Amino acid sequence: MQFTKEYFIQEFKKRLNEGYAVDIKQASNFELYQTLASIVRSGYNNAWHQNIKNNAREGNKQAYYFSIEFLPGRLLQSNLLNMGWYDTVISGLKDLDIDFYEVTEIEKDMALGNGGLGRLAAAFMDALASSGLPGNGNGIRYKYGLFKQKIVDGYQVELPNEWLNQGNSWEVRRDSKAVDIHINATEVSLLEKDGHLVPVYHGGKVIRAVPYDVGVVGFQNGCVNNLRLWDAEIPESEEVNYRTLDERRKIEDLTSILYPDDSTSEGRRLRLLQEYFFVSAGIQSILKHHKKAGHNLNKLADYVAIHINDTHPVLCIPELMRLLLDEEHYGWDEAWEITTQVMSYTNHTLMAEAMEKWPIHYIQELQPRIYQIICEIERRYVESLEKRGQAELIPSTRIIADNQIRMVSLAIIGSHSVNGVAKLHTELMKSQVLNDFYRLFPERFNNKTNGITERRWLQIANRELSKVLDKTIGKTWRYAADDLEMLLKYQDDEKVLKEINHAKYQNKVRLAEHVKKSNGLKISPDAIFDVQIKRLHEYKRQLLNLLRIIKLYQDLKENPNLDIQPRVFIFGAKAAPGYHEAKVIIKCINEVGNLINNDQTIQDKLKVVFIEDYSVSLAELIIPAADVSEQISTATKEASGTSNMKLMLNGALTVATLDGANIEIKDQVGDDNIFIFGLTKDEVTAHNQTQDYCAWDYYNNIPVIKRVLDALIDGSIPNIQVEGRHVFDLLTRFNDQFFVLADFEGYLAIQEQVDQAYRKPLAWAKMSLINIAKGGHFSADKTVQRYAKEIWHIKPVVEKDEAKYDSYQ
Numbered sequence: 001m002q003f004t005k006e007y008f009i010q011e012f013k014k015r016l017n018e019g020y021a022v023d024i025k026q027a028s029n030f031e032l033y034q035t036l037a038s039i040v041r042s043g044y045n046n047a048w049h050q051n052i053k054n055n056a057r058e059g060n061k062q063a064y065y066f067s068i069e070f071l072p073g074r075l076l077q078s079n080l081l082n083m084g085w086y087d088t089v090i091s092g093l094k095d096l097d098i099d100f101y102e103v104t105e106i107e108k109d110m111a112l113g114n115g116g117l118g119r120l121a122a123a124f125m126d127a128l129a130s131s132g133l134p135g136n137g138n139g140i141r142y143k144y145g146l147f148k149q150k151i152v153d154g155y156q157v158e159l160p161n162e163w164l165n166q167g168n169s170w171e172v173r174r175d176s177k178a179v180d181i182h183i184n185a186t187e188v189s190l191l192e193k194d195g196h197l198v199p200v201y202h203g204g205k206v207i208r209a210v211p212y213d214v215g216v217v218g219f220q221n222g223c224v225n226n227l228r229l230w231d232a233e234i235p236e237s238e239e240v241n242y243r244t245l246d247e248r249r250k251i252e253d254l255t256s257i258l259y260p261d262d263s264t265s266e267g268r269r270l271r272l273l274q275e276y277f278f279v280s281a282g283i284q285s286i287l288k289h290h291k292k293a294g295h296n297l298n299k300l301a302d303y304v305a306i307h308i309n310d311t312h313p314v315l316c317i318p319e320l321m322r323l324l325l326d327e328e329h330y331g332w333d334e335a336w337e338i339t340t341q342v343m344s345y346t347n348h349t350l351m352a353e354a355m356e357k358w359p360i361h362y363i364q365e366l367q368p369r370i371y372q373i374i375c376e377i378e379r380r381y382v383e384s385l386e387k388r389g390q391a392e393l394i395p396s397t398r399i400i401a402d403n404q405i406r407m408v409s410l411a412i413i414g415s416h417s418v419n420g421v422a423k424l425h426t427e428l429m430k431s432q433v434l435n436d437f438y439r440l441f442p443e444r445f446n447n448k449t450n451g452i453t454e455r456r457w458l459q460i461a462n463r464e465l466s467k468v469l470d471k472t473i474g475k476t477w478r479y480a481a482d483d484l485e486m487l488l489k490y491q492d493d494e495k496v497l498k499e500i501n502h503a504k505y506q507n508k509v510r511l512a513e514h515v516k517k518s519n520g521l522k523i524s525p526d527a528i529f530d531v532q533i534k535r536l537h538e539y540k541r542q543l544l545n546l547l548r549i550i551k552l553y554q555d556l557k558e559n560p561n562l563d564i565q566p567r568v569f570i571f572g573a574k575a576a577p578g579y580h581e582a583k584v585i586i587k588c589i590n591e592v593g594n595l596i597n598n599d600q601t602i603q604d605k606l607k608v609v610f611i612e613d614y615s616v617s618l619a620e621l622i623i624p625a626a627d628v629s630e631q632i633s634t635a636t637k638e639a640s641g642t643s644n645m646k647l648m649l650n651g652a653l654t655v656a657t658l659d660g661a662n663i664e665i666k667d668q669v670g671d672d673n674i675f676i677f678g679l680t681k682d683e684v685t686a687h688n689q690t691q692d693y694c695a696w697d698y699y700n701n702i703p704v705i706k707r708v709l710d711a712l713i714d715g716s717i718p719n720i721q722v723e724g725r726h727v728f729d730l731l732t733r734f735n736d737q738f739f740v741l742a743d744f745e746g747y748l749a750i751q752e753q754v755d756q757a758y759r760k761p762l763a764w765a766k767m768s769l770i771n772i773a774k775g776g777h778f779s780a781d782k783t784v785q786r787y788a789k790e791i792w793h794i795k796p797v798v799e800k801d802e803a804k805y806d807s808y809q
């Protein structure tokens with residue numbers, strides 16, 4: 001049946017009454033939201049079901065993206081958009097006197113991720129379905145998402161994020177697909193059974209993994225894929241073994257939190273258990289599914305591609321080996337061949353401390369059989385290098401060293417493809433950090449620059465700009481992001497440029513209203529909105545931004561009439577709970593903000609806003625309102641970055657170091673439409689090699705640096721006696737690991753250019769237009785299509801067909 005407004009209104013009233021026994025006037029926003037979500041779900045369930053059946057019937061090869069994080073944010077609007085129902089629903093609700101946007105606010109963000117890694121995984125889910133590709137997600141259904149951040153007296157306080165307490169409208173529990181996982185056996189012995197040696201586990205316990213599936217709706221093509229998130233439960237047969245609440249809670253805790261506290265060994269063990277839990281559950285269910293479909297596991301690679309998103313799911317490799325060896329009775333060589341053909345791995349960071357290593361006794365305790373298999377992979381690997389005459393590469397590439405399992409080594413050795421997430425990152429991987437692996441397996445290495453869900457970030461988040469685009473270049477950009485380039489024709493069209501500026505202004509007004517409500521702070525939409533939104537990390541250098549703010553403040557105190565463009569500095573950032581330095585930086589930002597925001601003498605020329613509890617939904621509010629995008633990481637440290645792409649797509653101009661995907665953004669927009677500064681990767685590498693960097697020299701020899709740093713410790717910024725000293729020490733005594741001081745003057749100079757450029761609204765709008773026009777280049781659709789073709793070898797199974805969701809059930 002055609003999904004018309006009349007039909008929607010009738011159905012909406014009916015379901016509201018059936019579900020809640022209220023009429024529209026009395027219904028709460030929550031009831032309205034639930035009713036709307038149920039209609040949306042019924043609209044795609046049939047397509048979802050058909051998709052699962054078709055894939056099984058036709059034996060389509062499918063990709064499974066294993067990720068410990070998925071960060072989709074809210075789904076109502078994107079589902080409506082993808083189903084082609086958006087306008088009909090808004091207009092229907094309007095007829096019913098319901099404010100659609102108020103209703104959407106009820107939905108809690110699915111915040112099962114921390115930052116770029118999790119957001120990328122969610123973007124890939126959307127892009128796979130939107131490209132008609134059979135690709136599914138596999139992860140954990142955390143009861144609490146990434147913590148809720150409160151700022152109290154300038155400090156970050158972490159509160160539980162109870163995103164599930166009102167239920168999740170988009171998930172379906174599938175009891176019939178539950179699988180059991182054996183952990184903590186004290187011993188494994190091999191017994192002969194039916195002519196095979198089978199392992200027998202002694203001791204330990206069994207946990208039941210129960211999947212909750214979320215339909216991933218493709219953009220107007222009728223393709224609905226599956227995001228499977230696992231929860232842990234106690235199997236009925238095991239209940240007697242969990243007699244106390246405490247024992248039961250241990251199982252519940254398994255899927256409670258995204259990042260267990262890694263400062264205790266208990267927390268670290270829990271994290272490893274989470275990794276094994278969702279990996280084992282996922283692989284078991286994939287094998288079950290393919291066996292049921294009648295596929296021969298010899299040919300697993302013809303039907304299945306498993307992607308290891310960063311090292312957290314690396315136990316996929318020994319787990320698949322375990323199942324093939326122990327349950328399917330393959331010989332080692334055959335099992336290894338199948339495993340390496342199926343597995344591929346993405347690296348998301350080259351920071352040494354972020355590369356997972358696990359003490360071998362953790363793995364031994366967790367699953368001794370997995371440990372045995374890892375040892376055998378290692379033994380054979382070492383032997384093969386000796387045979388190849390490359391024994392010199394053993395120490396740097398082997399899996400087990402210093403009583404630890406190096407997860408990166410296991411990932412590379414057990415996969416047929418290893419990719420980085422931006423050109424520079426892949427190049428560094430090959431030439432520096434993973435160079436020895438590259439020498440051994442050059443054919444495995446490839447680049448896949450990240451991408452973003454441009455539909456969410458433009459069509460949903462930036463309706464003002466979308467209207468301008470529709471009017472100027474027609475609507476095809478809504479389907480084909482590359483068509484945004486049609487905008488280039490209008491780069492000198494004053495009318496269009498003014499409209500772009502006007503759209504930005506309206507978005508700034510909207511953000512200003514939010515800031516007034518949330519921070520009690522009045523900010524002017526006429527000021528430059530200068531935005532840095534990302535995880536708080538020293539390498540991302542929020543500190544560089546902060547030092548410049550202090551410098552500007554000092555200048556203004558000296559000369560209140562200083563001619564600078566008023567600026568509002570907007571930060572959104574969470575610090576990992578155990579990351580002390582990051583929390584110290586948050587405190588400093590907030591106290592500098594308090595000082596500046598309350599100082600009447602600087603005539604509102606500066607404001608500092610720290611937006612609490614940064615999330616995907618807040619990003620949807622902030623990004624369209626940004627004039628300046630801060631992408632100022634130390635060159636070589638940011639693997640790619642993705643907020644850089646979202647911000648440019650929304651017309652913000654980027655202030656950037658030559659790091660991560662910033663370089664590719666520069667290549668797209670040209671040198672005149674981006675503000676580049678700072679040390680290059682070669683300069684950073686040289687400093688690291690020669691150890692010649694001396695932060696004190698900058699402090700002692702450059703007055704502007706001394707003046708700013710002194711402000712951290714001389715009491716001129718209240719309430720940061722301890723934190724100011726800490727930051728001061730990081731930048732001097734501890735020799736400024738991230739070269740903040742080396743880049744400071746370059747940063748000041750480039751920001752001065754930004755200041756000048758902003759004074760010419762049409763010239764600014766032209767740069768902005770060029771950024772928008774080039775934004776389509778970074779569409780996640782294109783990125784996953786490259787993964788599909790070059791790594792997973794999967795093909796689209798659904799062609800674009802707008803009619804598909806119209807067959808309303």
Ligand code: AZC
Binds near residue numbers: 114118120349640642
């Ligand atoms: C991030 C990288 O820091 C970022 O540069 C990249 O764009 C993103 O992955 C996607 O590839 N890494 C993380 O977010 N890592 C964690 C653990 O959150």
